[in-house]
Amino acid sequence: MNIKELMAGVDVTRVIDAFLLMDFSFSASNYENTFLEKYEALPNLKKVIEDNIHLFAECKPNMDTNPCTIFIFYNLDGDDYGNKNKKSFASFVVEDEDVFPILDKDFHMFDDKGEATLPYYSYDNVSMNEMANYAIAKSSIEKFGKEVCAAHILSEIFFWGLYPEDRENKVKALEERVQRSMDEKNLYTEKEVHELLDEDFYMSDDEKLYYEEKQKFEEKTKGVINRYVAKINDEIHEEYIHAVRQEYSSR
Known part of the structure; x- marks a missing residue:
């Protein structure tokens, strides 16, 4: 099943719920917007989701796209030691032609320690016509259902804008800015960015003290956090490899 077919077969109301x-x-957890602001925004959001579902279902896929497959997961958040039950959705896309030659090998995705390394990518900046032809892993559909998969895909691509033209324009604008910066050799290091922003200037004494003590705590617990992150990453890595191998072995 590709994304066009997925969007054509979903219950729009349940996609909105997900x-x-x-x-x-x-x-x-969003404290920047008030309850009323969120409440007032809901009708517009529902319309945007419904519009995008219909646009995907009715679009003409780019048939020249390299065959790709999207995998969706619901993973533990390895960066939140204080809340070990916290989970979030994650996904990636792989190109089919990258998988088949290494399917019987000990391939890795997060590192180069295996016999081969399988590249995987984000897809939120891909145009709708190209993405419409991407397949969805069977395991993702079976585990979460079509509506949850559709909702997650929309949540990923909305980062760039709420409609296809908006997303494509923003992606193009970013690519042009990056190219212009490279041409002008006008790239800043993280340290230079902080110096330019002069973050401390905008902090009160209490805020400075809070972040100083927070940094001390993070230094003291760095070893604990690193071990926890490594453990979760290893588990996620194994899950990703298993899902890819299972998907392509059945084709």
Whole structure:
């Protein structure tokens, strides 16, 4: 099943339900927007989701696209030691032609320690016509259902804009800015960016003290956090490899 077929076969209302449960902007953790702001935004958001589902279902896929497959997972957040039950959705795309030659080998994705390394990519900046032809892994459909998969894909691509033209324009603008910066050799290091922003200038004494003590705590617990992150990453790595191998072995 490709994304065009996926979007054509979903219950729009249930996609909206799943999207709202995933989206940070409408979560209790978003303190920047008030309850009323979130409430007032809901009708527009629902229309945007419905419009995008119909646009995917009705678009003409780019048949020249290299065959690709999207995998969707619901993983533990390895960067939140204080909340070990916290999970979030994640996904990636692989090109089919990269997988088949190494399917019977000990391939890795996060490192180069195996017999081969399988590249994997984000897809949020891909045009709708190209993405429409991407396949969805059977394991993702079976585990989460079509509506949850559709909601996650929309949540990923909305980072660039709410409609295809907006997304394509923003991606193009970013690529042009990056190229212009490279041509002008006008790239800043992280340290230079902080110096330019002069972050400390905008902090009160209490804020400075808070972040100083927080940094001390992070230094003291760095070993604990690193071991936890390594453990979770190893588990996720194995899950990704298993899912890819299972998907392509059945084709």
